[in-house]
Amino acid sequence: MGLGPRLELRQSQQLVMTPQLQLAIKLLTLTNVELEGWIAEELERNPLLAAGDAAEPPEPAGPSGVDAPPDALPVFDPAFDDASSAGLEALLRDGIGGGDGPLEADYTGERFHHDCTSDQPADWGERAAQAGSEDDGPDFERMAGGEAGLTEVLEAQATARFDGIELAIARFIIDGLDEAGYLVEPLEEIADRLDVSPARAEAVLREVQMFDPAGVAARNLSECLIAQARAADRCDPAMEKLLNNLDLVARGDMAGLMRLCKLDREDIVDMIRELKSYDPKPGLRYVGETGTPVVPDVFVTRGTDGSWQISLNQATLPRLIIDRDYHSELASGADKATHGFLNECVASANWLLKALDQRARTIIRVATEIVRLQQGFFEHGVSQLKPLTLRQIAELIEMHESTVSRVTSNKYLLCERGQYELKYFFTSGVSSGDGETASALAVKDRIARLIAAEGEDVLSDDKLVELLIGEGFDIARRTVAKYRESLGLGSSVQRRRARVLKAA
Numbered sequence: 001m002g003l004g005p006r007l008e009l010r011q012s013q014q015l016v017m018t019p020q021l022q023l024a025i026k027l028l029t030l031t032n033v034e035l036e037g038w039i040a041e042e043l044e045r046n047p048l049l050a051a052g053d054a055a056e057p058p059e060p061a062g063p064s065g066v067d068a069p070p071d072a073l074p075v076f077d078p079a080f081d082d083a084s085s086a087g088l089e090a091l092l093r094d095g096i097g098g099g100d101g102p103l104e105a106d107y108t109g110e111r112f113h114h115d116c117t118s119d120q121p122a123d124w125g126e127r128a129a130q131a132g133s134e135d136d137g138p139d140f141e142r143m144a145g146g147e148a149g150l151t152e153v154l155e156a157q158a159t160a161r162f163d164g165i166e167l168a169i170a171r172f173i174i175d176g177l178d179e180a181g182y183l184v185e186p187l188e189e190i191a192d193r194l195d196v197s198p199a200r201a202e203a204v205l206r207e208v209q210m211f212d213p214a215g216v217a218a219r220n221l222s223e224c225l226i227a228q229a230r231a232a233d234r235c236d237p238a239m240e241k242l243l244n245n246l247d248l249v250a251r252g253d254m255a256g257l258m259r260l261c262k263l264d265r266e267d268i269v270d271m272i273r274e275l276k277s278y279d280p281k282p283g284l285r286y287v288g289e290t291g292t293p294v295v296p297d298v299f300v301t302r303g304t305d306g307s308w309q310i311s312l313n314q315a316t317l318p319r320l321i322i323d324r325d326y327h328s329e330l331a332s333g334a335d336k337a338t339h340g341f342l343n344e345c346v347a348s349a350n351w352l353l354k355a356l357d358q359r360a361r362t363i364i365r366v367a368t369e370i371v372r373l374q375q376g377f378f379e380h381g382v383s384q385l386k387p388l389t390l391r392q393i394a395e396l397i398e399m400h401e402s403t404v405s406r407v408t409s410n411k412y413l414l415c416e417r418g419q420y421e422l423k424y425f426f427t428s429g430v431s432s433g434d435g436e437t438a439s440a441l442a443v444k445d446r447i448a449r450l451i452a453a454e455g456e457d458v459l460s461d462d463k464l465v466e467l468l469i470g471e472g473f474d475i476a477r478r479t480v481a482k483y484r485e486s487l488g489l490g491s492s493v494q495r496r497r498a499r500v501l502k503a504a
Contacts, residue, residue, distance in 0.1 A: 020351050020355070023351075023352075023355060024355040024358065024359075025406065027355050027356065027359045028359055028362065028403065028406040028407055029406045029409055029410070031295070031297060031410050031411060031412075032295055032297045032313055032316040032317060033295050033316060035316075035317060036316045036317060036318075039317070039318060039320070042352065043318075043320075046345050046348060046349055046352075047326070047330075047345065048322055048323055048326060048327050048342070048345045048346060048349050049320055049321075049322065049323070049345075049349050049352070050320070050321055050322075050323045050326075051318035051319065051320060051321075149286055150177065150179075150181060150216070150283045150286040151174055151175075151177075153212070153286060154174045154177075154208070154211055154216065155171070155174060157211045157212065158170040158171060158174060158208070158211075161207065161211075162204070162207075165194065165196060165200075166200075166204050168194055169190065169191075169194060169196065169200070169201055169204040170204055170207075170208055172185075172190045172193070172194065173187075173190060173201075173204065173205055173208050173217050174208070174217070176190065177216065177217060177283065178283070179283055179284065180281040180282075180283045180284055181213070181215065181216040181217070181218070181224075181281060181282045181283025181284070182217075182218055182219065182220075182224070182281075182283070183205070183217045183218065183219050187201050187202065187205060187219075205217055209223075209227040209230075210227065210230070210231055213279065213282035213283070213285060214227055214228045214230075214231035214232075214282065215227045215228045215231075215278070215279065215282045216282050216283055221246060221280055222243050222244050222246055224278075224280060224282070225243045225246075225275065225278050225280070226240060226243050226244075228278045228279070228282075229243065229274075229278070232274075234274055238261040238262070238263055238267070238271070239271055239274075241260055241261050242257060242260075242261055242268075242271055242272075242275070243275070245257070245260060248260070249272065249275070250497075251497055252496075252497030252498070254268060294412055294419065295313065295316060295412070296313055296412045296413060296414035296419055297312065297313055297363065297411045297412055297413070298310060298311070298312060298313065298363065298364075298367045298411065298412070298413045298414070298422075299311045299312075299313060299413075299414050299415075300367070300371055300378065300413060300414070300415040301415075301416075302416070308371050308375070308378060310364060310367045310368050310371060311364075312360055312363065312364065313414075320349075320352070320353055320356065322346065322349050322350070322353070327342060327346065330342055362397075362399070362403065362407055363407055363411065365397045366393055366397060366404055366407045366408065366422070367413065367422070369393050369396045369397060370388070370393065370413075370422065370425050373386065373388060373392070373393075374386060374388065374425050377417075377425070378415055378416075378417065381417065381445075382439075382441055382442060382445045383442050383445055383446065384442065385425070385427065385439040385441050385442045386439055387427055387428060387439050387440075388425055388426050388427060388439075389426060390404045390405055390408075390426060407422075408421075408422035408423050408426070409423070424441075427439045427440050427441050428440045440483070443468070443473060443475065443483060444483045444486070444487055446468065446471070446473075447464060447468070447480065447483055447484055447487065447489075448487055448489070450464060450467060450468075451464075451484070451489055451495070458492045458495050458496045458499070459492060460492040461477050461480050461481050461484070461491070461492070462477060464480050464484070465477050465480050468480065
């Protein structure tokens with residue numbers, strides 16, 4: 001075949017995502033707090049965007065008595081590029097396919113357990129009803145700030161206690177502590193770095209361990225507890241032997257402890273009672289950094305007619321509008337380059353408002369279907385939680401699973417039972433006797449309740465399986481063991497030993 005130039009026609013398909021469509025996907029994954037910061041940057045960049053009041057569009061009632069009340073959604077100009085709008089809606093409906101990773105993950109793990117209602121403010125209902133008011137929630141910064149950290153407290157004591165090379169050793173030791181107060185840097189390296197003998201470094205370490213809080217700078221749990229016993233003047237040879245053999249204490253081996261310490265049962269019980277008053281992580285009593293509170297994105301409240309109402313948390317989001325008056329003022333008498341810049345700003349602002357509007361409506365639609373399908377949970381608690389997958393929600397709202405996955409990632413829902421991540425409501429199922437399936441979280445809750453009420457007769461995994469099958473759950477022993485371990489509950493042998501120690 002001869003070589004030479006030629007023309008060929010080829011037909012292919014490829015997904016082209018404009019920067020605007022990429023922005024819409026990014027906005028879906030942002031929480032309200034992250035979105036607030038992003039909008040603040042956009043307000044500085046675009047002179048035609050302004051934060052102000054906007055008309056509230058009507059929102060239709062949700063199905064099955066679940067109402068989605070009108071929310072203050074971003075207002076956009078309907079006269080902007082319809083092709084871009086259609087592209088956004090098609091992208092949310094069909095998804096972008098590849099690169100999303102597995103969607104139907106197991107969301108029954110401990111990382112999604114946010115069911116501690118005691119962590120919620122007592123007047124959560126009023127705060128939810130007044131989402132647009134100035135009262136955004138409890139002042140977390142006031143509660144968490146203001147205290148000196150562990151390093152500052154120890155530095156002050158070291159300065160008062162040491163000078164010269166001993167002070168330098170103490171400071172290196174303090175710099176090598178983790179947040180729990182344990183020394184993670186080898187003492188030999190500290191001694192070698194300062195060119196001092198290991199014995200001298202060890203002597204300084206023993207002094208630092210007596211600082212307040214006692215037990216800091218320990219290299220292991222036994223050393224931490226021994227330092228606290230020394231500070232309490234309770235570190236006799238018998239107590240030191242007990243603290244050097246914590247594995248026997250953990251197993252509840254009273255006979256082994258009595259033989260090792262050469263004491264009777266009453267003395268061992270007294271030593272264990274003393275041990276319970278010690279702090280295994282003394283450094284954690286000092287606040288290192290101000291924690292970042294989790295702000296809910298969706299409120300679920302009960303209406304006067306008993307139905308559930310879903311609303312967005314608008315307290316953290318400004319209502320964006322396009323300042324037409326400022327645009328007219330800038331455009332009058334402007335040159336061609338200025339007109340081009342202003343047109344770009346108007347187009348960018350219009351697309352942003354459309355993307356924010358679509359984001360808000362998508363979150364409301366997803367949350368509405370979650371509340372409708374999990375209504376038993378909101379009425380009666382985790383025992384009525386049903387198995388749910390991303391695909392079920394995607395089919396109901398006629399969008400792609402990847403869109404639902406992005407909407408539910410890092411979004412939190414606040415209801416009268418507490419604050420939960422939206423992923424919490426997506427769980428796998430366990431077969432039950434009535435032909436239906438029960439949520440894995442509901443089964444975990446039942447296991448926890450059975451163990452909490454077991455009394456003197458400690459329930460083995462086989463007994464738990466027998467009880468659960470009697471209640472209609474078709475579950476295997478290995479599944480019960482897996483769920484029990486995920487709840488942080490020990491085996492029957494471990495619980496029996498822990499009960500002996502507790503009674504000591």
